[in-house]
Amino acid sequence: MPEVHLVVGVAVLVLNLAAGLLGGFAWLRDRPSVPFWYLLRAAQVAVFAQVGLGALLLLSGYQQPADLHYLYGLLPLPVSLLAEGARAGAAQRELGDTDYEALPQAQQHALALAIVRREMGIMATSCGVISFLALRAAGTGGLF
Numbered sequence: 001m002p003e004v005h006l007v008v009g010v011a012v013l014v015l016n017l018a019a020g021l022l023g024g025f026a027w028l029r030d031r032p033s034v035p036f037w038y039l040l041r042a043a044q045v046a047v048f049a050q051v052g053l054g055a056l057l058l059l060s061g062y063q064q065p066a067d068l069h070y071l072y073g074l075l076p077l078p079v080s081l082l083a084e085g086a087r088a089g090a091a092q093r094e095l096g097d098t099d100y101e102a103l104p105q106a107q108q109h110a111l112a113l114a115i116v117r118r119e120m121g122i123m124a125t126s127c128g129v130i131s132f133l134a135l136r137a138a139g140t141g142g143l144f
Helices: 002-029 034-059 068-074 076-095 105-140
Strands: none
Touching: 002 034, 002 105, 034 068, 034 076, 034 105, 068 076, 068 105, 076 105
């Protein structure tokens, strides 16, 4: 089971790094990226799987030499959940008191793009943080 945990941990690192870079570049270019969202969701699934596997290992009596490994391994879950919460409020922050339906179609389109861009920025940043945490977890888990 530790080998599976290791493989999923590498997937967490790689998927979040890729999603963070893709989302960051799309955010900088001010262009929405559909592949980013698929990559992000795969990265989030990997995070949930990794935390679950880590919990199963801990419950089965497997111990890590460094206690920091548990912190670095668990933190990606709340980071992901907090980012989703921030993303959910991004539309409201961008809209404010604007009546979206009353806007001309061109302004609606521009506002929708601004919302997507803000959401991509939030989620790409969270992927970067999770990548760092996964790298630290790997280091404290003895991978390096």
